[in-house]
Amino acid sequence: MLEISNLTHTYGSGPSAHTALGGIDLRVAEGELVCIVGPSGSGKSTLLRSIAGLLRPTGGRITLDGTPVAQIPDDLAVVFQDYSRSLFPWMSVADNVSLPLRRKGQSRKQRTRSAAEALEQVGLASAGSKYPWELSGGMQQRVSIARALAYRPSLLLMDEPFGSVDAQTREDLEDLTLLVRGLHNMTILLITHDIDESVYVGDRVVVLSKAPARVVGDLRVDLPGPRDQINTREHSDFVRLRGEVGRLVRGVRPSQPSAL
Amino acid sequence: MLEISNLTHTYGSGPSAHTALGGIDLRVAEGELVCIVGPSGSGKSTLLRSIAGLLRPTGGRITLDGTPVAQIPDDLAVVFQDYSRSLFPWMSVADNVSLPLRRKGQSRKQRTRSAAEALEQVGLASAGSKYPWELSGGMQQRVSIARALAYRPSLLLMDEPFGSVDAQTREDLEDLTLLVRGLHNMTILLITHDIDESVYVGDRVVVLSKAPARVVGDLRVDLPGPRDQINTREHSDFVRLRGEVGRLVRGVRPSQPSAL
Amino acid sequence: SEKTTSNSANGLEKTDITIGMLPLPEVAPVQIAISRGFFKAEGLNVNYKLIEGGAAALPTLLSGGFDVLHSNYVSAFTAASQNLADLKVIAEATVATPGSFVLLTAPNSHVTKVEDLKGKKIGVNTKKNVATLSTSVTLKVHGLDVTRDKIDFIEVPFPNMWQALKSGQVDAAFLPEPFVSAAAADGGVKLADTMAGPTDSFPIAGYFVTSEFASKSPKTLAAFQRALLKAQTIAANDRKAVAEAIPQYTKINAQTAQIMQLPGFPITTNAVRLQRVSDLMLEYGYLTKPFDVNSLLLGGQK
Amino acid sequence: MSGRALLRNRVVCGALGVATLLLLAEAAGRAGLFGQDTLPLTSTIVARTVELAGDEEFLTDVAATMTAWSLGLLLTVAVTVPLGLLLGSLPKVEATVRPLIEFLRPIPSVALIPLAILLFPDRLDLKIAVIFYASCWPILINTMYGLRDVDPVAKETLRSFGFGPLAVLWRVSLPSTAPFIATGVRLAGGIALILAVSAELLAGGSDGIGAYVIEASSSPDGLEFIIAATVWAGILGVVTNSLFIGAERRLFRWHTARAGVAA
Amino acid sequence: MKSPAHAAPRSTPSSPGFLTRLWPILLVLVLWEVVTRVAANGFFPPPSTIVVRMREMWLTGPAAHLWLSDAALDNFPPSLARLFTGWILAGIVGVVFGLLLGRSVVLARFVDPLVHFGRAIPPPMLLPLLIPLMSIGTPMQLTTIVFGVVWPVLLNTVEGARYVDRQHVETARVFGFTRGQRLWRVILPSATPKIFAGLRLSLSLALILMVVSELVGSTNGIGFQLRESERAFDPPGLWGSLVVLGLLGYVLNLAFFTVERRVLSWHRAAKQTT
Ligand SMILES: Nc1ncnc2c1ncn2[C@@H]1O[C@H](COP(=O)(O)OP(=O)(O)OP(=O)(O)O)[C@@H](O)[C@H]1O
Ligand SMILES: Nc1ncnc2c1ncn2[C@@H]1O[C@H](COP(=O)(O)OP(=O)(O)OP(=O)(O)O)[C@@H](O)[C@H]1O
Numbered sequence A, B: 001m002l003e004i005s006n007l008t009h010t011y012g013s014g015p016s017a018h019t020a021l022g023g024i025d026l027r028v029a030e031g032e033l034v035c036i037v038g039p040s041g042s043g044k045s046t047l048l049r050s051i052a053g054l055l056r057p058t059g060g061r062i063t064l065d066g067t068p069v070a071q072i073p074d075d076l077a078v079v080f081q082d083y084s085r086s087l088f089p090w091m092s093v094a095d096n097v098s099l100p101l102r103r104k105g106q107s108r109k110q111r112t113r114s115a116a117e118a119l120e121q122v123g124l125a126s127a128g129s130k131y132p133w134e135l136s137g138g139m140q141q142r143v144s145i146a147r148a149l150a151y152r153p154s155l156l157l158m159d160e161p162f163g164s165v166d167a168q169t170r171e172d173l174e175d176l177t178l179l180v181r182g183l184h185n186m187t188i189l190l191i192t193h194d195i196d197e198s199v200y201v202g203d204r205v206v207v208l209s210k211a212p213a214r215v216v217g218d219l220r221v222d223l224p225g226p227r228d229q230i231n232t233r234e235h236s237d238f239v240r241l242r243g244e245v246g247r248l249v250r251g252v253r254p255s256q257p258s259a260l
Numbered sequence C: 001s002e003k004t005t006s007n008s009a010n011g012l013e014k015t016d017i018t019i020g021m022l023p024l025p026e027v028a029p030v031q032i033a034i035s036r037g038f039f040k041a042e043g044l045n046v047n048y049k050l051i052e053g054g055a056a057a058l059p060t061l062l063s064g065g066f067d068v069l070h071s072n073y074v075s076a077f078t079a080a081s082q083n084l085a086d087l088k089v090i091a092e093a094t095v096a097t098p099g100s101f102v103l104l105t106a107p108n109s110h111v112t113k114v115e116d117l118k119g120k121k122i123g124v125n126t127k128k129n130v131a132t133l134s135t136s137v138t139l140k141v142h143g144l145d146v147t148r149d150k151i152d153f154i155e156v157p158f159p160n161m162w163q164a165l166k167s168g169q170v171d172a173a174f175l176p177e178p179f180v181s182a183a184a185a186d187g188g189v190k191l192a193d194t195m196a197g198p199t200d201s202f203p204i205a206g207y208f209v210t211s212e213f214a215s216k217s218p219k220t221l222a223a224f225q226r227a228l229l230k231a232q233t234i235a236a237n238d239r240k241a242v243a244e245a246i247p248q249y250t251k252i253n254a255q256t257a258q259i260m261q262l263p264g265f266p267i268t269t270n271a272v273r274l275q276r277v278s279d280l281m282l283e284y285g286y287l288t289k290p291f292d293v294n295s296l297l298l299g300g301q302k
Numbered sequence D: 001m002s003g004r005a006l007l008r009n010r011v012v013c014g015a016l017g018v019a020t021l022l023l024l025a026e027a028a029g030r031a032g033l034f035g036q037d038t039l040p041l042t043s044t045i046v047a048r049t050v051e052l053a054g055d056e057e058f059l060t061d062v063a064a065t066m067t068a069w070s071l072g073l074l075l076t077v078a079v080t081v082p083l084g085l086l087l088g089s090l091p092k093v094e095a096t097v098r099p100l101i102e103f104l105r106p107i108p109s110v111a112l113i114p115l116a117i118l119l120f121p122d123r124l125d126l127k128i129a130v131i132f133y134a135s136c137w138p139i140l141i142n143t144m145y146g147l148r149d150v151d152p153v154a155k156e157t158l159r160s161f162g163f164g165p166l167a168v169l170w171r172v173s174l175p176s177t178a179p180f181i182a183t184g185v186r187l188a189g190g191i192a193l194i195l196a197v198s199a200e201l202l203a204g205g206s207d208g209i210g211a212y213v214i215e216a217s218s219s220p221d222g223l224e225f226i227i228a229a230t231v232w233a234g235i236l237g238v239v240t241n242s243l244f245i246g247a248e249r250r251l252f253r254w255h256t257a258r259a260g261v262a263a
Numbered sequence E: 001m002k003s004p005a006h007a008a009p010r011s012t013p014s015s016p017g018f019l020t021r022l023w024p025i026l027l028v029l030v031l032w033e034v035v036t037r038v039a040a041n042g043f044f045p046p047p048s049t050i051v052v053r054m055r056e057m058w059l060t061g062p063a064a065h066l067w068l069s070d071a072a073l074d075n076f077p078p079s080l081a082r083l084f085t086g087w088i089l090a091g092i093v094g095v096v097f098g099l100l101l102g103r104s105v106v107l108a109r110f111v112d113p114l115v116h117f118g119r120a121i122p123p124p125m126l127l128p129l130l131i132p133l134m135s136i137g138t139p140m141q142l143t144t145i146v147f148g149v150v151w152p153v154l155l156n157t158v159e160g161a162r163y164v165d166r167q168h169v170e171t172a173r174v175f176g177f178t179r180g181q182r183l184w185r186v187i188l189p190s191a192t193p194k195i196f197a198g199l200r201l202s203l204s205l206a207l208i209l210m211v212v213s214e215l216v217g218s219t220n221g222i223g224f225q226l227r228e229s230e231r232a233f234d235p236p237g238l239w240g241s242l243v244v245l246g247l248l249g250y251v252l253n254l255a256f257f258t259v260e261r262r263v264l265s266w267h268r269a270a271k272q273t274t
């Protein structure tokens, strides 16, 4: 269980200070998949980095299963927005994926297998022996997704993970994420700009306002059964929710009572 | 007029060689805006880099207004897919935008004004004095768009330029691109993964196949009048075209006669 | 030293003279001549620069950085015999006096007589100069041969020599004054006086100029020699004058200067004496062919 | 000041580090760890070092050394950085002259001093020449290696806007290499100081710290002075280095900000 | 660190391009010969004289010894041994301490002045401190070499370890890399280009320091011979030693370069613009 209360963060100080987070409150239950949407530059990545313990927020509290996040939480994986810089250019793609698995105490053989499996799942079965800089942007992004999924973390943070891939692959990756989440009971926070995606993938969609970011909407997505790219997206609830999120993002309905 | 005939490119050699472009033929008229869609890793960026003269393709011909592209064409601007690495960390955002304008022989004052204007157009009016690494991913992407637009090139190449911004901003940027194109008669090639976007923005949509990439579809978009986010997207032709592109991308209808 | 006033009062070709010298007691006359205005009186403006070794400073003399160089004969003869430098001796600086250059050992050394040095290491400040030459001679007197008996010369700067001796890194050391007195005060044992027998009253060092300078500025040279000779005479006879001069150009303190063994200050330039050096150098392989020191004397054959 | 604040102050920390070392050395000296009481005690050397600070003759020497140092380093930077940029960006030229560079680099400047004297009778010229010869290599090598580290996307960006190779060099390669060049200059600064002193020492007949050492070596108790002068060479090194560090910090804020400095 | 097999070096030292690249050396040699003959200064003998002297000094031995003379056999091997031992020691010390100082801000604050103090001390001036501390000969020579050449490696390693791409460090932290993994898998590889620059600098420096260390208190070695030629006013001999040093440096650098190309091939390829 992830609990965030009154989280604020200000970059810099003095006249050039910039308040990115203006008091965020959020609770994410174990095994939940929460999508975060919000305007560019609002503070989504800042929020994510605070949860990951990479940034010490200037105010507020984050607790994970009751203990405050001061360090980087155990058993965490992150797909960074700047995926190309988060891959190690001196290692092959397979090594990039399998390296974190050492921590899971897997044998070399197991690691190789897990990495190959994860690469196959993201459609890069044949790229394992290449180097990251030999891949296209979308392929690099998928490597970093494969790395995170192969790790099977209990908390997974994804920052616009599907932004550089084509529509078809994107859908496949969405389904893959749902599948892996179902199998291994991960808690996932996923930042996205695609409103359809947020509704399709999320159990909840949290909408952030412009900077300083606040939660302006928190919608539960109650779509039936296992999701499916064709049927779910045609479901009337999907269309309604997507409209609702859209309006929230566009600021048509400014700050909702649900915000706090 | 940009003419590409039988363009092929193979990375590396020997057993690890990878053929990214398998014979591309394409003609782009002056002032045209062509969207390129295709699966991740197909060779879109490779194509773009060849046109930009940044990569010497292993086969085929590219001519611009009749002369073969051997060097980097004059009066060109590129928005790179890897936008964060294409901004210079040692310069302020405004300097990043105004630097290329030196080549246009603009005075310092003019450059400052052009840069400020362009930054305002992409919604970053107040970020001019910041450094690129102080901006969010989407903001960085917008800086690199502003840099390209302020330059007013006659040929503009954009590699997934709107991938990291929210839906609202994305629409604004699409309209901005159309506006600037209309005012300054640029030829634009735009790579995107968003099928709706390709139809909304493009005069033509070119669909590439999986690697080795070939043109599998080339659709003219005949939508009426000045485009408009709400009406255009509801137009029946829009819905039809988007379906068509979608099917092409998904490979539902494999290689079309229009391909060659 | 660049300024040349050819038409000055005494008809001197050059009035500014720079002399390169080692900070040793033996150059005290230069300091005396400066302090007492002997050079001034001759119309000369003399400056000295301290050098680290005669061999290394020779190029400076050749390139004109110095007008006069104080150098040991061994180095200078070696260079001259190879036609690397066309030099003239303008004055002798010093001849050895008993006890001024000594082979020394540490207090409880296993080496108690020269014969024990077989296969041992001897510290010298510079190889191929008067230190190694006179030591070789001393060794030979005691029946040892450097090559045959595998005796190694090791270069160690004088101030470090005592440390090297005490820590056993060299078994004996060639030391001049005032280092001998200081070491003796700390328990150093004198093994042999290197300036005895064949090297008795051995000429150690002299003042050199280039032939070019000698032929171009004969009057300046004569003036310089007159002033130096005057000081040299004082030094030879007045121990106190020397003791006063030394602390002015070295870090040797006044107290040490007063008690240390002083070198000899010759007042003539003696070709026979100098030829002895050349002959010994030939004998010990420092020269490959005989070298006639007359070619170095002013007015001597070229 | 709290302990934490103290830990954040570089001067305090540095002073603590130095003090610790001095105390250790003194203790070791008194305990006779340095063999047959041949080395002066640390406290004696500290006293001598302080004494030298008030010695006018010595201060003149320091000034002479520092003049040669700054002129030599200035010349080196002015010549070598452009040269390194040139070689680093023209691989063909670099390949051509590399054998020559690699041949010259390992020739010890110390051994060259006697020969250099013949070419540079003036002592300041001599010092500048040997400083240049020895300290150009770190700048050259670091510049060339730094150029290889430039992000290709950044270079392509400027090229695509139609900028020529020179503009790319000036506006992208140079700024992005600058921090690494600065490290090279810092290294060169240390080497230049060493060479200035060595030249004074070996060539003699000069002013400077090295000349002071020659004078001190005339006396049996000169050792203390020699070590004290050496300490001053080290202190000068620390001072010049912190000047460089300060300048770097001001100039390359972007570099620090972008990097994950210390975990 | 694995090196990608397919990123083979473009041109190896044995390729024909290598020979043609030697022409600048020939050019310099010819120029040198002409200038020295014209100048006719005994201290600057022409290369032809130097070569003759070098042969005389070092290549007059029996065929069984590869024609190397006793002087060569007495002086070259000990020098090379000192050189390599010193360089490798300095490399290890420099990298280890560089990583430590690069990654620990607090430690760096304490030791920084000492490091820069040490760096500014001329190695020849170390002698008075070293003589009482260790015995003249190999230990002292090694100390001099290590002390003289460790700085480029140390400083460059500090630089490389301190400025690792933030995104790389954060990735490693997020995935819970252990300290060792972070160091070995992330910081070290990302610092290698700079470490190599330092190692390359220090290799030539080691050659220089080898000579310096042999000037005082030694009984063999190239530096010892150089000093002897200097003392004996034998300029061709002196130049001969300098030439040997240059050649040695050239060969060492070539070998180093080959190794570096292999280890850093990822770097070269990743930073290539076409
Ligand atoms: N430097 C390189 N070396 C080797 N192979 C490369 C290199 N760059 C790209 N490739 C390969 O070429 C193919 C096409 O890459 P490209 O970047 O053109 O794809 P793309 O269509 O832009 O994909 P995306 O939409 O994911 O950005 C990929 O399979 C990739 O692995
Ligand atoms: N290192 C930094 N220094 C100063 N300001 C920063 C820094 N990083 C981010 N900011 C500012 O904080 C705000 C929020 O940034 P953040 O990266 O969290 O946005 P975001 O919601 O992730 O946006 P995007 O969708 O564009 O990635 C931005 O206005 C940005 O300018």
Ligand SMILES: [Mg+2]
Residues within 6 Å of the ligand: A044, A045, A046, A081, A159, B136, B137, B138
């Ligand atoms: Mg972000």
Ligand SMILES: [Mg+2]
Residues within 6 Å of the ligand: A136, A137, A138, B044, B045, B046, B081, B159
């Ligand atoms: Mg691409």
